[in-house]
Amino acid sequence: MTHKKDEAAAGLSATPPPEKWDDWREYDPASWPRKVERRYSIVPTACFNCESACGLLAFVDQESGQIRKLEGNPYHPGSRGHLCAKGPATLAQVTNPDRILYPLRRTGERGEGKWERVTWDEALTDIAGRIRRALEEDRRDEIVYHVGRPGEDMYTERVLAAWGVDGHNSHTNVCSSSARVGYALWMGMDRPTPDHENADFILLLSSHLESGHYFQPQAQRIAAASARGAKIAVIDSRLSNTASQAHYWLAPWPGTESALLLAIARYLIENELYDRDFLRRWVNWQQLMNDEEYLAYLQEQGLLKAVPEERSFSAFLTLLREVYSPYTFEWAAQESRVAPDQIEAIAKEVGRAGAKFASHVWRNAAAGNLGGWMVARCLFLLNVLAGSVGTVGGTIPNYWAKFVPQPHSLPPPVRIWNEAHFPKEFPLAHFEMSFLLPYLLERQQRRLEVYFSRVYNPVWTNPDGLAWIDMFTRGDRIGLHVALTPVWSETAQYADYVLPMGMGPERHDLHSYETHGSQWLGFRQPVLRVARERKGESFKYTYEANPGEVWEENEFWMELSWRIDPDGALGIRKHFESPYRAGEKITIEEYYRWIFENSVPGLPQAASEAGLAPLEYMRRFGAFEVTRDVYSQQEKPVRSGYQGAIETQGGLAFADFVERGQNLRPYPGPFLDRDGKKMRVGVMVDGQVLQGFPTPSGRLEFFSPTMKGWGWTEYAIPIYPQAARQREEWQHLVSHVHWSRIDHAEDEYLLLPTFRLPALIHTRTNGAKWLYELSHINPVWIHPQDARRMGVKTGDLVKLESEIGYFIDRAWVTEGIRPGVVACSHHLGRWRRHEDHGSDRWNSALVDLQREGDEWTMRQLKGVTPFMSSDPDSQRIWWTDGGVHQNLIFPVQPDPVSGQHCWHQKVRVTKAPPESRYGDIHVDAGRARRAFDRWLQLTRPGPGPNGQRRPYWMLRPLKPAREIYTAPPESL
Numbered sequence: 001m002t003h004k005k006d007e008a009a010a011g012l013s014a015t016p017p018p019e020k021w022d023d024w025r026e027y028d029p030a031s032w033p034r035k036v037e038r039r040y041s042i043v044p045t046a047c048f049n050c051e052s053a054c055g056l057l058a059f060v061d062q063e064s065g066q067i068r069k070l071e072g073n074p075y076h077p078g079s080r081g082h083l084c085a086k087g088p089a090t091l092a093q094v095t096n097p098d099r100i101l102y103p104l105r106r107t108g109e110r111g112e113g114k115w116e117r118v119t120w121d122e123a124l125t126d127i128a129g130r131i132r133r134a135l136e137e138d139r140r141d142e143i144v145y146h147v148g149r150p151g152e153d154m155y156t157e158r159v160l161a162a163w164g165v166d167g168h169n170s171h172t173n174v175c176s177s178s179a180r181v182g183y184a185l186w187m188g189m190d191r192p193t194p195d196h197e198n199a200d201f202i203l204l205l206s207s208h209l210e211s212g213h214y215f216q217p218q219a220q221r222i223a224a225a226s227a228r229g230a231k232i233a234v235i236d237s238r239l240s241n242t243a244s245q246a247h248y249w250l251a252p253w254p255g256t257e258s259a260l261l262l263a264i265a266r267y268l269i270e271n272e273l274y275d276r277d278f279l280r281r282w283v284n285w286q287q288l289m290n291d292e293e294y295l296a297y298l299q300e301q302g303l304l305k306a307v308p309e310e311r312s313f314s315a316f317l318t319l320l321r322e323v324y325s326p327y328t329f330e331w332a333a334q335e336s337r338v339a340p341d342q343i344e345a346i347a348k349e350v351g352r353a354g355a356k357f358a359s360h361v362w363r364n365a366a367a368g369n370l371g372g373w374m375v376a377r378c379l380f381l382l383n384v385l386a387g388s389v390g391t392v393g394g395t396i397p398n399y400w401a402k403f404v405p406q407p408h409s410l411p412p413p414v415r416i417w418n419e420a421h422f423p424k425e426f427p428l429a430h431f432e433m434s435f436l437l438p439y440l441l442e443r444q445q446r447r448l449e450v451y452f453s454r455v456y457n458p459v460w461t462n463p464d465g466l467a468w469i470d471m472f473t474r475g476d477r478i479g480l481h482v483a484l485t486p487v488w489s490e491t492a493q494y495a496d497y498v499l500p501m502g503m504g505p506e507r508h509d510l511h512s513y514e515t516h517g518s519q520w521l522g523f524r525q526p527v528l529r530v531a532r533e534r535k536g537e538s539f540k541y542t543y544e545a546n547p548g549e550v551w552e553e554n555e556f557w558m559e560l561s562w563r564i565d566p567d568g569a570l571g572i573r574k575h576f577e578s579p580y581r582a583g584e585k586i587t588i589e590e591y592y593r594w595i596f597e598n599s600v601p602g603l604p605q606a607a608s609e610a611g612l613a614p615l616e617y618m619r620r621f622g623a624f625e626v627t628r629d630v631y632s633q634q635e636k637p638v639r640s641g642y643q644g645a646i647e648t649q650g651g652l653a654f655a656d657f658v659e660r661g662q663n664l665r666p667y668p669g670p671f672l673d674r675d676g677k678k679m680r681v682g683v684m685v686d687g688q689v690l691q692g693f694p695t696p697s698g699r700l701e702f703f704s705p706t707m708k709g710w711g712w713t714e715y716a717i718p719i720y721p722q723a724a725r726q727r728e729e730w731q732h733l734v735s736h737v738h739w740s741r742i743d744h745a746e747d748e749y750l751l752l753p754t755f756r757l758p759a760l761i762h763t764r765t766n767g768a769k770w771l772y773e774l775s776h777i778n779p780v781w782i783h784p785q786d787a788r789r790m791g792v793k794t795g796d797l798v799k800l801e802s803e804i805g806y807f808i809d810r811a812w813v814t815e816g817i818r819p820g821v822v823a824c825s826h827h828l829g830r831w832r833r834h835e836d837h838g839s840d841r842w843n844s845a846l847v848d849l850q851r852e853g854d855e856w857t858m859r860q861l862k863g864v865t866p867f868m869s870s871d872p873d874s875q876r877i878w879w880t881d882g883g884v885h886q887n888l889i890f891p892v893q894p895d896p897v898s899g900q901h902c903w904h905q906k907v908r909v910t911k912a913p914p915e916s917r918y919g920d921i922h923v924d925a926g927r928a929r930r931a932f933d934r935w936l937q938l939t940r941p942g943p944g945p946n947g948q949r950r951p952y953w954m955l956r957p958l959k960p961a962r963e964i965y966t967a968p969p970e971s972l
Contacts, residue, residue, distance in 0.1 A: 014081060015057065015074050016042060018620060022534060024059070029342060031222055037064070041534060043527035044073050044078035044622025046511070048504030049093075049768070050761040051085035051149045052214045053513055055622055056087055058505050058527035060411040062352045067091060067505060067527060077520040078217040078513065079626040085759050087216075089768040093503050094547070096767035097869035098840050099487050100500040101548025110473045110481075111494045113834040120549065123497055127450065128563035130480055131539070134449045135163065135570060141418045141480075142449035143167045146434060148456035148762065151524070152509035152554075154664060157958050159557045161411035163564070166418040169432045171456055171692045174463070178900035179366035180430040180955075182376025185704045185857055186384070188668035188694035189397040190430060190955055193514040194358035195631075197221040198393035201353035202232045203346065204242065205257060205361035205379065215758075217515035227357075233346050235260070236364065238755055238781065238823050239816035247753035248346060251818040252336035254733025254750055254904055255369035258720040261378040263332035264347040265718070266324040269317075273351035275387025276317075281685050282634060282693070283384060285316040288703035288717075297713060298323070337739070337818070339653045350382055356393030357386045363754050368904040369735035370938075373897055377718045384700055388630045396517060397693070400633045403512045403519040403626045404664040405599035407591065408579040412960040413949070417949060420446060427710060427950045429899025431957055435462045436892055438471040439932050449479040454501070454553065457763040458832065460490040460839075463890035463901055464804070464928050468855050486551060487766045490831060493838045500550045502526060502542070507552035508588055510595065512665075517537040519626040519663075521600060523618040525590070526552060530619060554848070555588050575708050589615070599662050601626060638682040646681060646689060647673075652698055653689045654678035660666040668694035668953050696953055706951050710944045712897060732896055732938060737904045742820065749786065751800060751905040752823040753886055760827040769873055772843040778865065778883040779812035780909070786820065787813040790911055797912035800824075803931055805856075805889035805923035808916045822909055828883025829919075831858070841867050841874070843882045845919060854926040860919035884919050891931035896938040943967045 011263075018022045021042035040059040045053045055076025060066045060960040070088050074081035093099070103123045108114030134142050145160060146169040146344055156421035160167050172180070180190035196202055196218055196784035202225060233248035234240065235257060237418070243249040252260055268274050279285070288294065289311040298304040303323050308315045329340035329347075334344075350357050361379050366372040380395070388394030420440045421432040433440065441448070459465040459472075471477045472494035483495035486506075492498050501507070509524035529545035541559075543551040558576050562585055565572035578586040579594045596603055603624050618624065638646075644656030658670065658679040664862060671680035673695075681697030682689045692698035707716040714730055721727045728732045737750045757778075759771045780798055782790070792798055794813045799806055800822070809824065817823050831847045832838025845860040863880040893902040942949055949967045950956065 003114065007078065015071065018075075018423065021620070023062075032819060036392050038068070039069065041531040043474060043525065043530045044075070044523075044620070045505045045527050046076075046509070046522045046524040046622065047083070047087045047090060048151050048524070049090060049764050050215060051513065052078065052217055052515065053151065053511050053522050053524070054083055054087055054216050055081070055522065056083070056090070056504065058916040060527055060531040060865065065528065065532070067094060070505070073622050075621045076623045076867050077518050077524060078214075078515040078522070080220070082220050084216045084219075085771060085774065086761060086765060086768070089765070089770045090504050092769045093486070093767040094505060096487070096769070096840070096842075097871045097874060098837075098842070099767055100498055101550060102500065104498040106496045110266070111833065113493070113838065115498070120543070120551070123499060124560055127480070127482060127497070128560055130450050131163070131560075132564045132570070135165075135564070139449060140165045140416050141167075141420070142447065144169050144448050144450070145452045145457070146456055147171070147454045149462070149764070150455060151511060153511050154407070155510070156557065158407060158411065158575070159561060160815075160947070160958055161414055162561060164414055164416070164417045164571075164574050166414050166421065166958060166960060169421055169434045169437070170957060171434060171461070172431045173429065173433055173894070173899045174435050174461065174901045176362055176367065177430040178372035178895055178898040179362050179376045181364065181428060181898040182375040183380060184430065184668070184954060185377060185706065186380050186700055187389070188953070189395050189399045191362070191398040191514070192320075192360050192380070193396040193398045193401045193516070194218070194360045195391075195393050195396055195517045196225050196358055198356065198514060199225055199353070199358035200230050200356040200393060201349045201358070202230060203235070203350070203359040203379075203382075204232070205359075205366075205375070206236045206364035206475055214513060214515045215543065220712040221516055224271065231349055233349065237752060237818050237821050240755065241758065248342065250338050250342050250346065252338045252907065253739045253818070254752060254821065255738055256431060257365040257375045258378040258718075259327070259332045259335040260343055261375070261382060262324060262718065262720055263325040263329050263343050264350060265381050265385060266327040267329070267347035267380070268351055268382070269324055271336060271351065272829055274385040275355065278387035278389075279317075279384070280313050282699050283388070284695075284699040284701050284703055285313060286311070286699040287697050287705065289316055289319075291703070291777070294703070294708060294713070294716065301714070311619070312653070319402050323717070327720075335482070353388070354386050355388045355391040357383060357388040358393060358395050359383055362393070364455065367900055368754055368902060369737065370736060370893070370895055370902050371733035371897075372900060372902065374715065374720065374733050376717065378720065381702070381718045389700065390634060392517070395632060396514075397633075398514040399665045399667055400630045401514040401517060401519055402665045403521060403600075404666075405510070405521070405595045406662055406664050407599070408594040409575045411575050413959060415961050415964055417960055417964050420444060422956075423947065424937040424943065424951060425936060425941045426894065426899040427944055428706075428897055428954070430955065431899075433894065433899050434458075436894060436899050436932070438467040438477075439892065439929070441471065441477050447477055447479060450482065451478050451480070452482045452484060453495070454484040455764065457491045459494065460885065460887070461763060463887055463892050463903075464921050464923075465490070465885075465888050466925060470925070474896070483828055484556070486550065488832070488837050488839055489763060489766065490839055493833060499556070499931065500548065501556070502546055502550050502552045506550055507542070507547045508554050508592065510592065517630050518628050519630060520623060521626060522623045525619060525622070554591070558586060558588070560895075564613045592618070599853065600624065601662060634690060634692050637690045638691060642681045644678075647678065648684055649673055651684045652680055653684060655681045666955050668955055671953060682899050694953070710942070710951070725841070736893065736902060736905070737906050739820070742906060744789070744820065747790070747908045747910050749907055749909045750821045751802075751907045752817075752821055753826050753890070753905065754903045755823060755825055757827045762827065766830070767842065768841045769842045773879065776843060776879050776883065777810075777881045778825040779810045781817040781823040782811050782813050782909075783817050783819045783821075784813055785817060787811065788824070792907060797916060797918060799910050799912045799916060800886075800889075801908040802891065804888045804891045804927040806919065807884050807886055807889050808912050808918055808920040809884045810884070810918065814931045822907070824884075824886050826887065829887075830882055830883030831860070831885055842877070845882045847919075854924055856923040856925065858885075858919075858921040859917065888923055889920050891928050893931070893935055896935075896940065903967065
């Protein structure tokens with residue numbers, strides 16, 4: 001790897017050359033015009049302020065030993081030296097005077113705000129003892145680790161597997177589960193990786209250019225594509241920054257996006273603007289055409305005039321034309337409220353782009369609406385028709401662009417099923433029904449012995465956060481709550497232990513994200529420790545080099561696991577023993593050293609060429625590109641990686657055993673033959689055994705046998721109701737906030753609460769003073785037409801009433817939102833119950849929270865105010881507003897198929913009454929429980945075929961052993 005200089009800049013470069021990183025010298029710009037030289041040790045790490053994990057270079061001042069600044073790492077394959085505001089703002093979080101520096105233990109009642117400092121030894125001994133007793137007493141489903149975006153791959157899942165607990169609980173069902181289900185039903189893999197840089201047409205159902213998933217890596221590639229002539233279209237009911245820069249902006253009524261997309265599909269089909277050979281080879285059309293029962297169902301529904309007599313590919317194309325012929329531009333315009341000529345323009349762009357058509361949906365329409373998973377199904381149908389799946393410039397299945405290396409020890413699959421995470425009502429959910437935990441524990445009358453929260457703030461992030469407060473304050477529900485967090489949060493206020501964990505530059509993590517057409521590894525590392533180790537110092541634990549006693553999770557889990565099983569009797573300890581020193585506890589350096597030496601193809605060779613050991617190479621450069629061979633993986637011939645002779649069954653190829661290989665990325669399957677003995681290695685296509693797709697058929701599944709087999713026959717193909725009768729029959733595809741369900745005469749509107757502000761990211765940017773100076777209000781966006789009807793203007797207080805409560809916020813009148821829809825960003829509204837802690841004082845309001853029976857009220861006592869601290873900037877705070885916490889008034893609304901919380905809300909919006917104050921919130925917990933019960937009635941509980949709890953082929957974090965998927969008779 002060589003340092004690249006801009007030859008035209010006469011030797012100048014954006015970044016110091018790596019050979020000078022141990023002792024880099026430059027003049028301090030703040031001292032100009034004096035020439036004051038600074039000497040730095042430059043250490044690469046990765047940002048932790050969103051899921052992109054962009055590469056950072058930390059400039060560690062050799063005189064003070066502290067981080068002076070953070071810049072982009074040009075050797076990072078994803079971010080390529082570029083950063084958004086969140087990257088450099090990490091420095092403000094590191095120096096934040098409000099951060100937690102030492103382990104704390106609760107001394108009063110939960111939420112009372114009384115704490116004492118304890119040692120790490122005390123905390124570890126207590127927590128380990130509780131977990132050990134639970135394991136010894138076979139209470140394995142009482143240990144839960146609840147995480148948001150983990151910032152690493154596989155590490156903690158491995159810990160939980162070693163403990164033998166099905167304890168992984170994620171945030172996915174408040175984020176992306178509907179999109180995941182839509183994609184998984186097509187291709188097994190559950191998210192798209194658009195090859196933006198090489199695309200000719202980019203269709204975004206969201207605001208990804210400025211604030212979406214993999215923001216900076218994708219934003220720079222979208223911008224580059226646009227600069228070379230690619231066209232960009234954005235489908236979003238709100239005028240995002242991305243939409244303002246796009247060639248097309250379509251603002252449909254939220255939840256009708258599938259109608260618009262199917263009209264585009266009809267255009268492609270009727271004009272034969274599809275890749276005929278791709279469809280023939282890679283779509284499971286034969287499975288559809290051979291299913292007499294389902295074809296008869298389509299006829300009964302009026303989608304086909306008659307069951308096709310032929311079963312040929314040509315007959316399949318005829319079926320497509322007949323099924324989708326009613327989805328005209330005019331019909332879609334009436335349904336979506338988008339002009340037909342706008343829809344037609346997008347359809348023509350898709351047709352022109354062909355294999356270089358890239359698309360993406362993640363939250364947006366998929367996360368907001370009942371049936372949102374079908375939006376992803378309909379969007380990907382366009383890629384399938386265009387033949388732009390896995391192509392250069394198309395949309396790559398995500399796990400083709402991900403590399404997860406194998407660690408030194410792999411525990412066996414867990415042998416338990418946690419019903420509080422995967423209840424029988426949601427067998428297809430992607431993934432754990434985490435936001436329902438308070439309700440599920442109540443229904444199942446269960447208690448958790450130890451609950452860890454990490455990079456997650458359910459009280460603030462989840463809908464109906466007051467249900468979480470109720471759960472956290474009840475000893476019969478939570479035995480011990482351990483908050484692993486660098487900063488205070490609304491959830492940490494109710495913990496028993498608050499244990500300080502490191503920011504991005506204070507921890508080790510290994511990660512690989514699907515940012516573009518490449519597999520790469522990023523290595524996050526604690527820069528102060530590394531800088532001091534370069535000088536010859538040594539440390540047993542990272543907290544010895546970090547501020548205060550701030551630790552990192554990976555070492556914490558190692559130490560905790562060792563204490564849970566000190567003598568190895570539970571079978572845990574062996575997974576935390578050194579691969580270099582038999583029987584001794586592994587160190588963090590040994591863990592990563594083994595991986596880099598043994599599990600990353602090409603890394604040892606690249607390190608050798610640079611004169612470095614593999615670990616030294618990763619410490620030096622912070623990232624490594626494994627391969628760019630990520631396109632059209634389904635076409636690769638199967639020539640190795642299996643044992644025994646290949647046998648074919650029904651067009652699929654099987655062998656005695658399939659080797660998993662070095663890449664442990666999440667992957668659907670494994671798939672077995674009819675006898676359950678041989679493993680699938682590929683699919684037969686035109687006489688060749690090819691890799692195919694990880695779906696039951698080995699192909700892209702236009703027709704989903706999984707949906708049919710699990711009781712959702714009516715939704716087995718990409719579809720959308722065309723009239724009132726179908727809306728009644730296909731109620732699971734009709735948004736709960738469909739325009740037919742909103743009565744403006746009764747002051748009803750659709751609240752869109754899911755959009756991001758570019759400078760912020762969920763709960764992770766807490767403590768970033770510079771970011772909150774930029775973004776600290778979340779007013780209600782109201783179209784001028786609606787504002788006139790309400791009699792409000794910008795700055796007026798408005799009252800938004802949901803099914804379970806209301807909040808008071810300020811209005812912002814703008815044409816950037818479609819009429820009939822109001823919007824409010826979910827990134828703000830932080831609050832604390834105590835003057836000096838509870839959430840970050842840079843951006844939170846001090847509140848009075850009261851409860852009488854089922855009635856909860858919150859009133860802001862004061863907004864953001866200057867405060868005394870070691871940082872003089874804390875006395876320079878000029879803003880007073882921290883926003884309003886809107887999520888508290890949202891009932892839980894689980895999609896019955898995907899398990900996704902459907903974020904959009906039907907609200908009544910009126911001018912606030914005189915007695916109201918900004919930030920007032922009221923919630924009725926009784927109404928919230930009744931709302932949960934009503935949504936639960938939409939489900940079709942398992943078990944499914946053969947008594948299965950869930951389709952085994954589908955992805956699942958911490959996947960249990962295959963036999964555990966069969967529900968025991970007593971649970972049916």
